[in-house]
Amino acid sequence: xxxxxxxxxxxxxxxxxxxxxxxxxxxxxxxxxxxxxxxxxxxxxxxxxxxxxxxxxxxxxxxxxxxxxxxxxxxxxxxxxxxxxxxxxxxxxxxxxxxxxxxxxxxxxxxxxxxxxxxxxxxxxxxxxxxxxxxxxxxxxxxxxxxxxxxxxxxxxxxxxxxxxxxxxxxxxxxxxxxxxxxxxxxxxxxxxxxxxxxxxxxxxxxxxxxxxxxxxxxxxxxxxxxxxxxxxxxxxxxxxxxxxxxxxxxxxxxxxxxxxxxxxxxxxxxxxxxxxxxxxxxxxxxxxxxxxxxxxxxxxxxxxxxxxxxxxxxxxxxxxxxxxxxxxxxxxxxxxxxxxxxxxxxxxxxxxxxxxxxxxxxxxxxxxxxxxxxxxxxxxxxxxxxxxxxxxxxxxxxxxxxxxxxxxxxxxxxxxxxxxxxxxxxxxxxxxxxxxxxxxxxxxxxxxxxxxxxxxxxxxxxxxxxxxxxxxxxxxxxxxxxxxxxxxxxxxxxxxxxxxxxxxxxxxxxxxxxxxxxxxxxxxxxxxxxxxxxxxxxxxxxxxxxxxxxxxxxxxxxxxxxxxxxxxxxxxxxxxxxxxxxxxxxxxxxxxxxxxxxxxxxxxxxxxxxxxxxxxxxxxxxxxxxxxxxxxxxxxxxxxxxxxxxxxxxxxxxxxxxxxxxxxxxxxxxxxxxxxxxxxxxxxxxxxxxxxxxxxxxxxxxxxxxxxxxxxxxxxxxxxxxxxxxxxxxxxxxxxxxxxxxxxxxxxxxxxxxxxxxxxxxxxxxxxxxx
Amino acid sequence: xxxxxxxxxxxxxxxxxxxxxxxxxxxxxxxxxxxxxxxxxxxxxxxxxxxxxxxxxxxxxxxxxxxxxxxxxxxxxxxxxxxxxxxxxxxxxxxxxxxxxxxxxxxxxxxxxxxxxxxxxxxxxxxxxxxxxxxxxxxxxxxxxxxxxxxxxxxxxxxxxxxx
Numbered sequence: 001x002x003x004x005x006x007x008x009x010x011x012x013x014x015x016x017x018x019x020x021x022x023x024x025x026x027x028x029x030x031x032x033x034x035x036x037x038x039x040x041x042x043x044x045x046x047x048x049x050x051x052x053x054x055x056x057x058x059x060x061x062x063x064x065x066x067x068x069x070x071x072x073x074x075x076x077x078x079x080x081x082x083x084x085x086x087x088x089x090x091x092x093x094x095x096x097x098x099x100x101x102x103x104x105x106x107x108x109x110x111x112x113x114x115x116x117x118x119x120x121x122x123x124x125x126x127x128x129x130x131x132x133x134x135x136x137x138x139x140x141x142x143x144x145x146x147x148x149x150x151x152x153x154x155x156x157x158x159x160x161x162x163x164x165x166x167x168x169x170x171x172x173x174x175x176x177x178x179x180x181x182x183x184x185x186x187x188x189x190x191x192x193x194x195x196x197x198x199x200x201x202x203x204x205x206x207x208x209x210x211x212x213x214x215x216x217x218x219x220x221x222x223x224x225x226x227x228x229x230x231x232x233x234x235x236x237x238x239x240x241x242x243x244x245x246x247x248x249x250x251x252x253x254x255x256x257x258x259x260x261x262x263x264x265x266x267x268x269x270x271x272x273x274x275x276x277x278x279x280x281x282x283x284x285x286x287x288x289x290x291x292x293x294x295x296x297x298x299x300x301x302x303x304x305x306x307x308x309x310x311x312x313x314x315x316x317x318x319x320x321x322x323x324x325x326x327x328x329x330x331x332x333x334x335x336x337x338x339x340x341x342x343x344x345x346x347x348x349x350x351x352x353x354x355x356x357x358x359x360x361x362x363x364x365x366x367x368x369x370x371x372x373x374x375x376x377x378x379x380x381x382x383x384x385x386x387x388x389x390x391x392x393x394x395x396x397x398x399x400x401x402x403x404x405x406x407x408x409x410x411x412x413x414x415x416x417x418x419x420x421x422x423x424x425x426x427x428x429x430x431x432x433x434x435x436x437x438x439x440x441x442x443x444x445x446x447x448x449x450x451x452x453x454x455x456x457x458x459x460x461x462x463x464x465x466x467x468x469x470x471x472x473x474x475x476x477x478x479x480x481x482x483x484x485x486x487x488x489x490x491x492x493x494x495x496x497x498x499x500x501x502x503x504x505x506x507x508x509x510x511x512x513x514x515x516x517x518x519x520x521x522x523x524x525x526x527x528x529x530x531x532x533x534x535x536x537x538x539x540x541x542x543x544x545x546x547x548x549x550x551x552x553x554x555x556x557x558x559x560x561x562x563x564x565x566x567x568x569x570x571x572x573x574x575x576x577x578x579x580x581x582x583x584x585x586x587x588x589x590x591x592x593x594x595x596x597x598x599x600x601x602x603x604x605x606x607x608x609x610x611x612x613x614x615x616x617x618x619x620x621x622x623x624x625x626x627x628x629x630x631x632x633x634x635x636x637x638x639x640x641x642x643x644x645x646x647x648x649x650x651x652x653x654x655x656x657x658x659x660x661x662x663x664x665x666x667x668x669x670x671x672x673x674x675x676x677x678x679x680x681x682x683x684x685x686x687x688x689x690x691x692x693x694x695x696x697x698x699x700x701x702x703x704x705x706x707x708x709x710x711x712x713x714x715x716x717x718x719x720x721x722x723x724x725x726x727x728x729x730x731x732x733x734x735x736x737x738x739x740x741x742x743x744x745x746x747x748x749x750x751x752x753x754x755x756x757x758x759x760x761x762x763x764x765x766x767x768x769x770x771x772x
Numbered sequence: 773x774x775x776x777x778x779x780x781x782x783x784x785x786x787x788x789x790x791x792x793x794x795x796x797x798x799x800x801x802x803x804x805x806x807x808x809x810x811x812x813x814x815x816x817x818x819x820x821x822x823x824x825x826x827x828x829x830x831x832x833x834x835x836x837x838x839x840x841x842x843x844x845x846x847x848x849x850x851x852x853x854x855x856x857x858x859x860x861x862x863x864x865x866x867x868x869x870x871x872x873x874x875x876x877x878x879x880x881x882x883x884x885x886x887x888x889x890x891x892x893x894x895x896x897x898x899x900x901x902x903x904x905x906x907x908x909x910x911x912x913x914x915x916x917x918x919x920x921x922x923x924x925x926x927x928x929x930x931x932x933x934x935x936x
Contacts, residue, residue: 256845506829551831593830593840595878596849596934601832606840606847614828614840614847692863 011052012105013241018045019098023319026091030322033082043072049097053110060110061100064117067124068093074128084326086127091319093120244345247306254299255589258495259608261295262586264288266610299495303344310388310397311339313352317359317386324363331381332367334359338388343395347469347489351397354465357458358399358485359384366403366483376480378402390491394513397487406477408434415440430540435475436572439463463571467621470496470513473571488513498588498607498617501566502581502722503547504555507615509588509607514620516567516574518582523563526634533634535565535576542567544576545627546634547618550602570620575627578634581722586610590617602626648674651770652695655679656686656714657703657732666701666732669759670766683709687717690724697727698770701762702749704733704740712747719748728769732757797895801916803888803923804871807859810923811884812891812916817928819874821887824864834936841881843872850881851931875932882931893918898925 025042029035050065071090074080082090096117100110268288275281314336325332343351367373367382374380385400411434412426420440421429441460466473471489490496490513498509499518519537526533526544533544544565548555565576588607593600604619653675657663660681667677678695680686683706690697700718704711715729731744734755744752751765801812802821827841827850836855840847850870854861867886872879893916901912911930916923 259845553831591847593847594849594880596880596932597830597833597837597840598934600830603830606828608842608845608847612842613826614842616828616830616840 008056008104008108011056012101015049015052015101018049019094019101020315021045022094023091024315026087026094027318027322029082030084030087036076039072039076043069043076046072058100058104058110060115060117061097061104063121064093064097064100067121067128068097070128071124080128088326089120089123089127091323093124096120242305247302250302251306254295254302255495255591257295258299258587258589261292262610263612265292303491303495304342306345307342308345308348309339310341310343310348310351310395312348313355314339314386314388316352317355320356320359321363321384324360328363328369330363330367330369332363333381333383335383335385336387337385341388341390341395343489344491347491350465350469351487351489354462354487355386355397355399357462359386361458362399362401362403362483366401366405368404372404391488394488394490397489399485399487400482402482405479405481405483406435406438406475407479411435411437428541432475435477438475439473439572467571470511470620471571472514472569475572495587495589498586499566500583500586500609500615501547501564501577501579502583503551503579504553505721505723506548506551506553507583507609507613508547508551509586509615509617510566510568510577511604511617511620512585514568514570516569518567519565520562521565522561523634528633531631531633533578533632537565537567537576540574542574542576543627544578544634545630546578546632548580549630549632550623550626568620568623570624573624575624577623577627588615588617648772649676651675651698651772653677653766653770654686654689654695654697654700656681656683656700656706656711658682658706659703662703662732665759666762669762672763673767673772675766675770675772682706683711683714683717686714690718690721699728699730699766701730701732701766704731704735704744711749712743715744715747715749730765730769732762798892799895799898801891801893801923801925802871803891804869804884805886805888806853806857806884810888810921811853812923812925813871813873813928813931814925815890817873817875819872819879822870822872822881824868824870824883838883841870843881846879848872848879848881850883852883854883854885873928873932875929878932880932891916891918891923893923 022042022045025038025045029038029042032038046065046069050062050069053065054062068090071080071086075082075086080086096115099115100117103112103115104110265288268284271284272281317336318334321332321334362384367384368376368378370380373382383402385398387398387400389396389398408429408431412421412429415421415437416423416426420437426434439459439462463473466487466489469489471487474486474488475483476486477483490511497512499512499515500507500509502508521535526535528534535542535544542565547553564579564582566579566582567574567576569575586609588609590605591607592598592605593603602619602622604617604622606614606616609615651673653670655663655666655677656679657666658681663679663681667679670677675698678689678697680689683702685708686700686702687709689695690700702711702714706714709717711731711733715731718724718727718729728750729748730751730753731749732753732755733740736754741752751769753762753765800815802815802818803810803812805811822843825841827839829839830837830849836852838850838852841850842848852861862885864883865885869884869887870881871884872881897917898914899917901914911926913925913927916925
């Protein structure tokens, strides 16, 4: 039983691939009806499907392919001219084949869905019988093995079960014979497409390239249709099919490894600081860098196994454009390039729908009809270019048409009419912002709603899907000249490059694919318009929002005169996110927060950093939504002091020394100032007091030599908190050498007092540091 | 063979889920203190018990969810049971622990004040939950009577269920 299941699965996978190929080849054939090689390969594909479906007892499918084969066979022998009308029927029957295959996949048989093929079969028959040409002229160059004339004249619907079985038996034998013979001629023909047993995906892609080289679907890639390449691909590349689940698991493991690598790098940094100049460091360095190198390579290698060429998606468009142009009565040529560009499987699956909508739009709204084009002095045939290429860690898909272009004024007035924007907003809109309006739901500039487009749904789908992939949409257009839509999508979803930012004491990771730029600006460049914070960046007005306002981060320190703005872009919109710190770029592994915390607005997931801490990943799309609801005057709130201190007794100085006597001396010295003092007897205790935020500490006096944690380490630890980066740390010590002082400065001490000292000196230093 | 195995597994499951119906069966629990009261959860639902470690706050969630922490590479939510039971939260002490509990499809850490002991209690010593406990509504599985005190036995599945 399982064997059958396996065979069935293989059959389905192969059949879907073959049909896709069939679709493409037929469209090409239409514009190039004399290409016998093409016609032959189409015939072979149809024949293969017929053979395997009859083997698996899918009678309906077999019957349909059989009738189709008849037509193709006649065409192959020159008995039939492949007109547009004939093509329509053939393509329609291919669509039916697709639905039958879907039915088989879902139900295991092709009868239960009740797809009726009698009508289409009848039409196919009419075509194949309609034109009687006297003598079949078999072209000399045709391979005799590939013209099994008589076997195709059996009508299965009229046969009894037994006869059918016999027929299948006979067909199978013939097929085997064919396969055998064809294998021996592997260099001339293309074996894999007819060979059921060797259902090897990779070969197919390679094969398609040389075949697809016709006029209507121009492949810009120049390497196509070179016989040398054909030879190479028929020498059977070794490939295996693997379940996606296994690859996913592998990807997860690599994710863990990347985290481990990050951790190792971090530890190495720490060790390097501590044991500078030691010999083992060199060795450690070598190991760490080689592990990190191998991990990166491994990650890329596994990522590559999940990559599929975007041809998988692109291939269905020639057919679509062909159908649309016939339906719309326009002449449209589709030019595809870069279809060998590879993308993660999960992304390939998501990218199809948006592209369908964009191309439909280009055909319907973009390209004008023949008369208009002629009047404008453009070539009658409209051109749509579909282009894919890599750009850093992203892939860019560009859809260009030479149609009428977008009219920004029309878009503005439509949007006002629908009440989406006010007139004032419309006036302040740049053309680019106006183009972005096409992605708003229910906005359509089409004067009539056709069944192709015009309902104003499609572009909204584009936006949603691209956002889901963390992609960016860019629209450019020139009225009368055409439109370019550029989709920029990250290559993979599981491991991404991220920009780590700090908002007060918290850190967040922003996917780098969404980061357009970062700028450092003085606070007084932020303006408020209608309660919204905006920044003038070059010639654009950018709305601003503070990350800590969105995520309700506790305000613990003031930012100072300057602040950082991370400009994020998603789909067609932009936003400036104000953060307190830019930590840097890091490769992060996306982990889910689990069921319990799923779907928190603004958070896409979490990652584990090199230090073992969890950092949340910002969901850029949700962030943009959340930003709309926030009305905080950034400038005003930045200027209000966290807590005002007026009298000396409001100030707190922490004294850290292991000797009680020394602590007393320091306290005595500070008595004249009138500040409050608290004590800690070692570094660890002091750090805990500081961390607990129980007291708002204004200065710390630190002894260097202490048990549990010494003064240098304490200073280093305190400086790790951004809210304490300006806290005065005063070393009070008997270590007087220059190197000690130097180390004090390195660890973050602000002052260095050597013992013995006069009480007045200590007093003045403290006063100076807390500005009293 | 597998039928028999299934029966045994089901029986074991029943023992965990419905201890008071099997009069003579002994239930193993882990006891802990939150505030003034002693609570307990079935020992089999506990993945591990760890000392407090650093966690990361998660925005826009109820206040009893402190955030998430890293448990050997997994990101796990941390829930403060004091706040969940509408008590004031306190600073962590030497005794504070995180109990990591595992349910069918969820894992979460819970902050408790201190652990007491592993408890074996007879099924017939567990009574139904009282009607009146408001903050813990739906979370209590039953009340365990012991010689010197009573235990509130919590429903792990309910604790692990998202309720916001």
